Amino acid sequence: MAVGDTVTRVYSGFRGVDFRGDEINLIRSPDSLNMWKDYTETDSIRTRPTLEKIEFYRRAHPDEFNNNDAIYGIHDMVKADGRHVVYIHRGKKLYHTQLNENGRFNEGGDNLAVTGWLDEPMAENRSESFILDGQMYIKDGKNYYSFDNDNKGSAYEYIPTTSIARKPSGGGKIHEDVNMLSNQRKNTFLADGTSTEYFLDAQNLDEKGITVYVDGKLQSEYTVDYANGKITFKTPPPAPLTDGQDNVEIKFQKTIPGHQEKILECTLLQVFDNRVFFSGNPKYPNMIWHCSLDNPFYVSDLDYYEEGFDTSAVRGMVAGNNALWVIKEPSPANTSLFYHTPTIDSEYGKIYPSTHSNVSTGCVGRAINFNDDIVFFSERGMEGISGDVTTEQVIAHRSTMVDRKLLAEPNYKNMILQEWEGYLLVIIDNKVYLADSRAVFTNENHYEYEWFYWELEKKITCTKVINGVLYLGTEGGLYSLTDYGDVESYWVTPLDKFKHPQYMKTTNKRGCVTEAKGDISLYVKTNKTDFELIVEHKNVKDCFISRIKRKKFKDIQLKFYSNTRFSLEASTLECFIGGYLKR
Numbered sequence: 002m003a004v005g006d007t008v009t010r011v012y013s014g015f016r017g018v019d020f021r022g023d024e025i026n027l028i029r030s031p032d033s034l035n036m037w038k039d040y041t042e043t044d045s046i047r048t049r050p051t052l053e054k055i056e057f058y059r060r061a062h063p064d065e066f067n068n069n070d071a072i073y074g075i076h077d078m079v080k081a082d083g084r085h086v087v088y089i090h091r092g093k094k095l096y097h098t099q100l101n102e103n104g105r106f107n108e109g110g111d112n113l114a115v116t117g118w119l120d121e122p123m124a125e126n127r128s129e130s131f132i133l134d135g136q137m138y139i140k141d142g143k144n145y146y147s148f149d150n151d152n153k154g155s156a157y158e159y160i161p162t163t164s165i166a167r168k169p170s171g172g173g174k175i176h177e178d179v180n181m182l183s184n185q186r187k188n189t190f191l192a193d194g195t196s197t198e199y200f201l202d203a204q205n206l207d208e209k210g211i212t213v214y215v216d217g218k219l220q221s222e223y224t225v226d227y228a229n230g231k232i233t234f235k236t237p238p239p240a241p242l243t244d245g246q247d248n249v250e251i252k253f254q255k256t257i258p259g260h261q262e263k264i265l266e267c268t269l270l271q272v273f274d275n276r277v278f279f280s281g282n283p284k285y286p287n288m289i290w291h292c293s294l295d296n297p298f299y300v301s302d303l304d305y306y307e308e309g310f311d312t313s314a315v316r317g318m319v320a321g322n323n324a325l326w327v328i329k330e331p332s333p334a335n336t337s338l339f340y341h342t343p344t345i346d347s348e349y350g351k352i353y354p355s356t357h358s359n360v361s362t363g364c365v366g367r368a369i370n371f372n373d374d375i376v377f378f379s380e381r382g383m384e385g386i387s388g389d390v391t392t393e394q395v396i397a398h399r400s401t402m403v404d405r406k407l408l409a410e411p412n413y414k415n416m417i418l419q420e421w422e423g424y425l426l427v428i429i430d431n432k433v434y435l436a437d438s439r440a441v442f443t444n445e446n447h448y449e450y451e452w453f454y455w456e457l458e459k460k461i462t463c464t465k466v467i468n469g470v471l472y473l474g475t476e477g478g479l480y481s482l483t484d485y486g487d488v489e490s491y492w493v494t495p496l497d498k499f500k501h502p503q504y505m506k507t508t509n510k511r512g513c514v515t516e517a518k519g520d521i522s523l524y525v526k527t528n529k530t531d532f533e534l535i536v537e538h539k540n541v542k543d544c545f546i547s548r549i550k551r552k553k554f555k556d557i558q559l560k561f562y563s564n565t566r567f568s569l570e571a572s573t574l575e576c577f578i579g580g581y582l583k584r
Contacts, residue, residue, distance in 0.1 A: 006578045007509065008499045012559070013571035015046045015492070016440055017451035020405040023496035023558070029402070029451075032560075035490035036569075037435060037453045040423065046492060047568035048519075052458050052473065053484035055106050057098065068092065072474030074128030075465035078137040078148075087467065088130075088139065088148070089479065093122035095139070095146075104468035119146065127417075127463055129270045131277065131297075138277075138297050142268045145182070147298070159299040162187040163203075165247060169196035178301035181264055181290070184256040185210060189247035194240035201230035203255045210254035216241075257302075264290060264300050271318035273325045274343050274353075278318055280327070286314035289327060291353065306355045308339045317368025321375045325353065326386065328377045331363030338362075338386070338395070362396050369418045371425045372438045374399075378416065378427075382407060383436070387447070397447035403434050403454065419464040421471045425450075428464065431457045458488075491562040492569055498556045499576050505553045509575035512546040513559070519567030523547045527554035541567075549574070555582060 012027055015038075019029040030036075036046045070092025077087045077100075085100040097114055101107050124143035131138055137148045161180045167173030167190045179186065188201050192215070206227045213220040215238045222235040232251055241248035262282075267290070269281035277297045280289040287308045293299040308315055313332040318325060325341040338360035341353040366378030375386040376399055383400035400407060407413070410429045417428040427434040433455040440451035463474035471482040499506055515523070520539050524532040538545045551557065557576075561569050 007575050008501070008506075008578065010497060010499060010574045010576075011571060012494050012574075015569070016442075017402060017437060018454050019402045019495075020454075021402070024498075025495045027495055027497070029495065030493050031495055032493040033454060033491065035455050035488055036492050037424075037455070038437065038440075040439065043568065043570075045568045045570040048488055048490040048563065048566040049455055050482045051484040051486045051488045052480040052482060055472070055479040055481060057096075057106075057479070069476065070094075071125070071462045071476040072479055073123070073126060073141070074130065074139070074463050075467075075472050075474055075479070076128070076130040076137060076139055077465065077467050078132050081135060088137070089474075090123055090128045090139070090141065090463075091474075093125060095119060095123050100467070105470070119144070126268065129268075131270060131272050133272070133275075133277075133297055134295060140265075140267070140270060142266055142281075145265055145298075159183060159296060160185045160187055160252065161299065162189060164188045164201075166191055166245075167199075167202070167247075169193060169199045171200045171202070173202075178303050179257070179260075180298075181260045181300045181302050182298055184254045184261075185252060186255065187250060187252045190238075190249035190251070191245065191247050192238040192240055192249050195237050197234045197237050199232045199234070199249065199251065201232070201251060201253060203253070204228060204230040205255070206230055207254035207256050210252070212252040214250040215239075216248050260302065263288075269315065269318050271320055271325065273320040273341075274351075278325060280315040280318055283314075287312050287329065289315060289318065294351075303349075306341070306353065308355060309334055309336055309357065313337070313363065316364040316366070317377050319368045319370050319375050319377075321370040321373065326368070326375055327355070328364040328368050330365060331380065332361070335361035337364065358395060360396055365414050366416045367418045369420070369425070371418075371420060371436070372423075374438075376425075378413075380408075383427075383450075385447075397449075398444075399436065399449050400434075400452065401444060401449055403452045406454070407434055417461060417464055419466065419471070421466050422469075424453075426464070426471075428461045430460045433457060433461075485566060487565045489562075489564050490567070491560055493561075494559045494572070496556050496558050499578075501578060502555065503581055505555065505579035505582055506557070506576040507552045507554075507579055508549045508557075509577065510548060510550055511575075512548045513572060513574045514544060514546050515561070515572040516544045516570040517541055517561065517567060517572075518543070520563050520565045521545070521567050521569075522562045524560035524562060525549055525551060526558045526560070527551055528556050529554055532558075532560055553579060 014028050016028045018033045019025040023031045035049045037049050072091045074090035079085050087098055089096045121144050124141040126142040128141040139146050161177035163186045164173045165176040208227050211225050224233045238249050264279055266282045267279040271278045275295050276291045278291045290300055290305045308327050311332050311334045313330040315329050317328040327339040329337045336357045338358040339355050344352050346352045362379050364377040365380055368377035382404040385397045385399045387397050412429050419426045423438045425436040435453040436450040441448045459475040461473050465472045473480045518541055522537045523535045525535050526532040536547045
């Protein structure tokens with residue numbers, strides 16, 4: 002290299018951010034805001050969309066929805082008749098509305114209503130939901146409801162038949178386990194035609210809720226001994242017309258303190274193997290429960306598992322790779338990752354035994370199956386599960402590019418995770434970190450994601466993607482990320498020494514050529530100055546030329562900025578090589 006030679010830099014093929022410092026790969030930015038790759042439009046980086054408010058009102062009470070309560074959940078389902086209904090959990094109420102034929106909210110939202118049949122007000126916590134067999138189930142850490150095709154809510158409606166083929170004196174066969182979500186049970190008996198006293202399979206019953214049928218007919222001529230669980234008929238029930246067929250059914254109530262609350266206060270849900278798994282109850286931090294097959298309202302009192310012997314809390318449950326993955330907080334026992342695979346037991350049928358790995362890295366944020374990559378957020382950032390779960394090498398880091406900023410977020414542990422447009426959005430208040438599933442790179446012996454970084458106009462409380470549109474709940478209402486109004490955005494190139502850190506450089510005065518679109522301001526920074534405005538361009542259609550005049554510098558950075566919208570494809574800058582640096 003001789004004095005006067007030129008070095009050409011082409012900044013293009015932008016991949017994402019790298020917050021580790023200024024001297025990074027030229028395809029990444031050490032400082033970028035509100036930029037991303039919209040793969041549906043172009044491979045160039047561009048300004049993100051802005052928030053567009055969804056307006057609602059009720060005919061009878063036009064201002065009821067427009068209050069200051071936060072939105073804690075957005076849940077949608079397509080009903081059997083084709084209607085696409087959305088439930089919005091705002092404050093202590095659950096509202097519902099219907100999407101139009103284009104799969105969008107109607108302007109004005111004039112069909113908004115309140116689901117007034119709920120027994121209890123909604124909890125002011127983030128709510129979760131799932132759909133099974135055409136029914137939607139919503140859970141908020143206090144309540145647990147289902148909604149059928151008529152929009153009618155129900156809760157804990159399954160009543161198990163705990164004993165069948167009982168003699169009046171007892172015995173018989175255990176049929177179903179106790180349902181933790183219901184204090185009601187049924188026993189069926191084979192009447193002998195002479196006995197009047199019928200003993201149930203439980204004592205100390207609730208002093209209400211007794212219902213008796215004989216041969217399918219409701220009975221009223223009997224007395225109840227609640228303490229001993231005994232029903233005494235005035236007249237003996239007749240023997241059945243069909244030999245061996247139970248003809249007496251007794252429904253009763255027995256409340257076991259704390260049973261319902263164990264499930265209702267769970268805040269984590271995961272559907273796996275046609276069952277719903279529950280966890281996140283702060284009183285039982287290392288416990289998980291699951292419902293019976295295809296029956297979300299039947300949770301047997303025997304279907305539970307303890308994840309390890311310590312009480313560190315379960316922070317995430319993720320279905321993937323034919324297993325249910327359970328990730329706990331960092332554990333004193335140095336075991337934080339468990340997995341459950343379906344197993345057939347000769348006595349109990351299908352069970353899900355817990356198996357622990359040798360992984361000690363715990364989860365302090367959330368966990369999700371991101372495009373078949375099971376990831377969770379530890380004290381070090383985003384981790385992926387890959388490889389042999391019996392070894393320490395099962396965990397691979399995924400967020401090196403943003404850890405420096407991500408881990409400094411005050412509300413890091415209360416993040417929201419949402420997949421959208423091939424990205425995993427890690428939302429913390431109004432900050433959004435976007436992991437790009439289509440752009441990965443190899444770091445040491447594992448792959449990591451490229452990332453972008455946004456700052457939204459509102460603090461986000463919940464999210465939902467419906468028909469490809471990202472909806473965001475806030476304390477000020479419901480928004481979609483669909484507007485293309487003004488928003489501040491920029492992209493900063495890395496600190497560039499033009500391959501020769503020992504030499505001084507001078508820019509080619511013929512200019513810097515940038516391929517871009519929109520309103521763009523170009524700033525330049527060298528080791529001698531802070532960022533200085535060079536030129537402002539309005540309504541760029543294809544490219545622009547900026548005459549950058551900087552002499553005898555060691556390194557240089559460019560900043561492309563707009564407070565409206567722009568896209569950036571490439572920028573080319575030439576420098577002449579000068580003499581050696583002098584102090």
